[in-house]
Amino acid sequence: MAKRIEISGLNAYYGKTRAIEDISMTIEPRSVTAFIGPSGCGKSTLLRTLNRMHEVIPGARVEGKVMLDDLNLYGSDVDPVAVRRAVGMVFQRPNPFPTMSIFDNVAAGLKLNGVRGRNRLGEIVEKSLRGANLWNEVKDRLNRPGAGLSGGQQQRLCIARAIAVEPQVLLMDEPCSALDPISTLAVEDLIASLKDQYTIVIVTHNMQQAARVSDRTGFFNLAGQGQPGRLVEIDDTNKIFTNPGEKATEDYITGRFG
Amino acid sequence: MTSETLEQGATGSLGERGRRLSTGRLGDRLFGISARGSGILLLLIIAAIAVFLIAKAVPALKADKANFLTSQEWNPDAAQPRFGVLQLAWGTLLSSFMALILATPVAIGIALFIAYYSPRRLASGLGYVVDLLAAVPSVVYGLWGLQFFVPKMASVANFLHDHLGWIPLFGGDNVGGQSILTAAIVLAIMILPIISSISREVFLQVPRANIEAALALGATRWEVIRMAVLPFGRSGMVSAAMLGLGRALGETIAVAMVLSTAGGISLRILKPGGNTFAANIANTFGMAGNLGRGALIASGLVLFVITLLVNMLARAIVARRKEFV
Numbered sequence: 001m002a003k004r005i006e007i008s009g010l011n012a013y014y015g016k017t018r019a020i021e022d023i024s025m026t027i028e029p030r031s032v033t034a035f036i037g038p039s040g041c042g043k044s045t046l047l048r049t050l051n052r053m054h055e056v057i058p059g060a061r062v063e064g065k066v067m068l069d070d071l072n073l074y075g076s077d078v079d080p081v082a083v084r085r086a087v088g089m090v091f092q093r094p095n096p097f098p099t100m101s102i103f104d105n106v107a108a109g110l111k112l113n114g115v116r117g118r119n120r121l122g123e124i125v126e127k128s129l130r131g132a133n134l135w136n137e138v139k140d141r142l143n144r145p146g147a148g149l150s151g152g153q154q155q156r157l158c159i160a161r162a163i164a165v166e167p168q169v170l171l172m173d174e175p176c177s178a179l180d181p182i183s184t185l186a187v188e189d190l191i192a193s194l195k196d197q198y199t200i201v202i203v204t205h206n207m208q209q210a211a212r213v214s215d216r217t218g219f220f221n222l223a224g225q226g227q228p229g230r231l232v233e234i235d236d237t238n239k240i241f242t243n244p245g246e247k248a249t250e251d252y253i254t255g256r257f258g
Numbered sequence: 259m260t261s262e263t264l265e266q267g268a269t270g271s272l273g274e275r276g277r278r279l280s281t282g283r284l285g286d287r288l289f290g291i292s293a294r295g296s297g298i299l300l301l302l303i304i305a306a307i308a309v310f311l312i313a314k315a316v317p318a319l320k321a322d323k324a325n326f327l328t329s330q331e332w333n334p335d336a337a338q339p340r341f342g343v344l345q346l347a348w349g350t351l352l353s354s355f356m357a358l359i360l361a362t363p364v365a366i367g368i369a370l371f372i373a374y375y376s377p378r379r380l381a382s383g384l385g386y387v388v389d390l391l392a393a394v395p396s397v398v399y400g401l402w403g404l405q406f407f408v409p410k411m412a413s414v415a416n417f418l419h420d421h422l423g424w425i426p427l428f429g430g431d432n433v434g435g436q437s438i439l440t441a442a443i444v445l446a447i448m449i450l451p452i453i454s455s456i457s458r459e460v461f462l463q464v465p466r467a468n469i470e471a472a473l474a475l476g477a478t479r480w481e482v483i484r485m486a487v488l489p490f491g492r493s494g495m496v497s498a499a500m501l502g503l504g505r506a507l508g509e510t511i512a513v514a515m516v517l518s519t520a521g522g523i524s525l526r527i528l529k530p531g532g533n534t535f536a537a538n539i540a541n542t543f544g545m546a547g548n549l550g551r552g553a554l555i556a557s558g559l560v561l562f563v564i565t566l567l568v569n570m571l572a573r574a575i576v577a578r579r580k581e582f583v
Binding site: 081086096097161 | 378465467470472474476477478481485486489490492
């Protein structure tokens with residue numbers, strides 16, 4: 001299932017403004033890769049180029065190449081809708097569909113993929129909710145609105161919704177920034193258990209979180225005010241946090257700036 | 259924070275000065291009085307209208323020799339006054355609901371197109387044109403309907419009658435342009451803009467997060483609309499349709515001009531004739547005697563009650579799934 005992502009020479013723009021410049025990196029399958037860096041350095045933008053969500057913003061565009069195994073996501077014959085079905089995403093703020101029940105929220109992507117039948121759907125919904133460590137909390141109220149859950153539960157519901165369609169890659173854009181510490185712990189445990197099956201990329205502002213959950217960490221920075229974001233370095237998380245190759249990385253993780 | 263907690267906090271920690279900040283300022287007091295006053299005034303006006311209408315209607319209803327609710331006659335100024343609203347209620351409800359059925363899908367289609375499909379520059383122009391449609395006075399719709407549309411509809415009616423006459427709706431011995439169907443189409447055009455603009459506003463309020471959630475699951479544009487936009491806008495669309503229906507139910511002059519007011523209750527929508535509350539009032543008020551005016555006012559009260567019931571029904575529909583936004 002899980003696939004390797006190879007980014008080369010990637011630039012992303014909002015209108016005329018270049019947000020990220022010349023990014024190249026490899027993201028290994030069945031591992032967690034964290035993107036860290038100061039606000040505005042393009043981490044989230046880069047993440048959103050990986051499932052072609054960047055271009056849904058009016059005026060936004062992408063140059064360069066993103067290979068998912070041997071498929072170029074930006075190839076001229078590739079349908080962004082198909083890319084998004086293969087690359088799941090969890091957002092910063094939990095965003096369950098407010099008009100849908102817990103069950104229907106998890107089943108939403110399945111229905112898009114043509115899975116039919118209450119029994120078949122029910123099986124996958126249960127499996128996904130178990131996978132998201134949410135089943136025991138919601139199994140008695142699957143028909144209640146998803147928006148009635150707590151913030152942490154909603155975020156795990158969104159993760160269940162994303163993994164229900166068994167994507168090849170799971171992107172997480174600061175998934176815990178709106179959650180309290182206990183819910184954060186629940187989501188981090190979940191990430192650890194999901195990495196056996198998925199390629200996970202997580203953007204985080206929390207360096208302890210990056211150190212806790214990720215195998216590899218990429219550090220992003222701006223050359224200066226108004227400049228596009230760049231990848232400073234990417235390496236094993238251990239190395240980044242103990243013995244980074246670049247001075248800027250060390251300054252950032254030791255709290256000297258950012 | 260409520261003013262109560264503010265006051266408590268003020269007396270507790272800030273003393274005299276804090277209390278003066280939170281209450282008793284002239285602006286606060288004036289605003290409170292004027293807001294309360296407007297609310298009370300509105301209730302008084304409604305009560306006054308109701309009292310007036312009922313006071314005018316009661317003598318006519320007392321003199322009525324026929325059943326006011328089930329009779330189809332309308333002779334309030336005869337020596338033996340006989341009148342009832344059944345035929346008016348039928349014509350009003352039939353034409354309005356047909357208008358609603360015709361207008362709602364088109365209006366929602368326009369709203370979706372403006373909100374999610376059209377290029378941004380076209381969208382603002384198109385929205386403006388739709389809003390402009392709402393500003394056309396209804397007498398103009400009536401003139402257009404009578405002079406231009408009725409003759410066209412006469413041939414449409416003949417065509418439908420000849421080819422689809424076996425459907426009871428299009429059957430009957432006698433078809434023509436000044437029919438309930440024509441009135442319903444004119445009404446549909448008139449209520450289109452209000453349904454469309456309100457739906458558009460509701461669609462534009464769908465949180466970006468919901469739309470992105472659907473997109474990220476790999477939804478196409480139509481699937482995004484089905485998953486995130488339409489469910490979110492459901493109660494707004496119902497409200498929009500109800501406002502449109504309210505306008506159709508109360509529409510007077512355009513219907514009075516288009517319909518050749520003849521009596522009878524019939525499902526044959528191509529038959530010339532039919533009548534509605536508002537058109538009946540407009541057509542007969544000038545010549546009506548004392549009792550006749552009372553009778554018309556009584557029919558207006560029935561229309562008011564019908565509109566009220568329709569609105570309550572719509573609210574009930576919206577409230578049924580309230581927990582899901």
